[in-house]
Amino acid sequence: MLTISEFGRRAGLSQKALRLYDVSGLLAPARVDPANGYRFYDEEQLERARRISVLRQLDMPLATIAAVLAGSDAEAVIRLDRWWAAEEATTAARRATLEYLRSRLTHTATGLTPRPVLVRDVPATKVATIRTDTDQQFLVGAIVSATNEIMSYLSSVGASLTGHSWVIYHSAVTPEAEGTVEICVPFDGLVDPAGSIAIRVEPAHREAYCTITMDECSFPRIMLAYDLVFDWARSSGTPEAGPPRELYLPDCHLLPRDEPAVDIALPILERNV
Structure with a gap:
């Protein structure tokens, strides 16, 4: 002793x-x-x-x-890698925010180039989800960590991924206050809930959206894309039908920073006439 x-x-x-x-x-x-x-x-x-x-x-x-440290060494490696990926994503997001602010201060920022707001119909989709509360500083890390956790679980039970993952903003996430976000990964197969991972069906809906690049994803620049979609809905007299969301192309973080990577979307009802 x-x-x-x-x-x-x-x-x-x-x-x-x-x-x-x-x-x-x-x-x-x-x-x-x-x-x-x-x-x-x-x-x-x-x-x-x-x-x-x-x-x-x-x-x-x-x-x-x-x-x-709760499980085996093999499990510890998985949890360690998942946490570190979230830390690196958070650092990258903070760096992008810094670069955006510097460009504003040096008057070299270009804002958001004009682009269309499009409309599409989304079918009902089975998803595995994690809900978490986070503020703006830790948002990207929380998204990356939860997405990796869900994908690892789906892979371990033999489910197959079927498309883009997305994040639903059930309440506002700001630098000063936490909001609730829901990370969603669509899949095929029979899967039970596990721990913080829930299984549900995302209802079929229509949504308005615009597409941005990874460079345009940094906060607060990304808010310009949200403004574009919300302004389109208001000016066209189209009622909102649900909380806004971000839809990510698979491995979007590996794409060139200036290529389309993320959709900013808003569920809508039929346009008023």
Whole structure:
């Protein structure tokens, strides 16, 4: 058995951190002396402690660390890769936002080039979904993480993907406040709900949409595309029939930044006459 100071030295963790991990349930001591409250650790706990230390160096939240280390090493790799993909997506989105702001400040921004708003009919579609609350800063990471989780699950149960994934904005997502988003992945096959993943049918509907590039997806530039669709609906007297959404081409993040990649869509009713 190792004292907390010796264990912390060998694991690369401070006593303050070890107490925090004990309280959070992430790394409890092997034994606590009932007389004086001293914490003692087993040498076999060193590997877990070192993994926690490394993950904290990546700024991974404690709750995420607990999820990563909850299962086997193979499962940990999957969860780690999923989290890192979300982190990289968030960083890319922040970089695009920075570049947009710099272009506005240097008066080189071009806004959104003119493009048509089109209308299409969408059939009823079976989807696997995850609902989550997020603010603007973590939106892209949340979308990437949830999409990867759904796709991994569908693949593991033998379902086949059938088209674009999309995100429905059930409430406003802003830099100051969280909103509810629903990540949807269409599929074929018999699939049961699992954990945070729900299974439902997206009803058939008509929608108005415009298409943008990955460069145009950065916030706040993407809001110009939403304005385009909403303004079209209002000016044409077409009632809205549901929350707005973004539909992504498969592997859209791998496309050239100036090629069409995302549809900004709004469910609508028949146009008033």
